[in-house]
Amino acid sequence: MATKLSAGILLHRTRDGRVEVLLAHPGGPFHAAREHGNWSIPKGEPADGEDLEAAALREFREETGTLPAGPRVPLGSIRQKGGKVVTAWAVEGDLDPASARSNEFEMEWPPGSGRRQSFPEVDRVAWFSASEARTRVTPGQAELLDRLDEALADR
Secondary structure, three states, X not given: OOOOEEEEEEEEEEEOOEEEEEEEEEOOOXXXXXXXXXXXXXXXXXXXXXXXXXXXHHHHHHHHOOOOOOOEEEXXXXXXXXXXXXXXXXXXXXOOHHHOOOOEEEEEOOOOOOOEEEEEOEEEEEEEEHHHHXXXXXXXXXXXXXXXXXXXXXX
């Protein structure tokens, strides 16, 4: 079985001398009540033959409605518990969570009902301090937060 790939952007900013990161909460009925360990950087799978950095930018736009400006700092790749490999870039910037708009997906809901409903791929985004982000993000992506800390310490 081929390894699943995903590419994403870790948007960050500094407020009152403290780094904050933007995380996305997955939409749909399966994730509605899950908070801790369920958030993610905006990311998604590349199309066949699509460059990973281009995929990261496209996915960020699809999940937030905006395109991050500014230089991208590679954070490398991590392997999540389920085996998916996530490659990420850090971008310094800002985004008003209230203005974020996600694309939608369709699924049968409730299961077995024969009814199809649309749900946002991301139901909300929010800024978190680095320590709070570590409690919210899916555990496999915490390494990306560590790599962001290292990259920021090096500048």
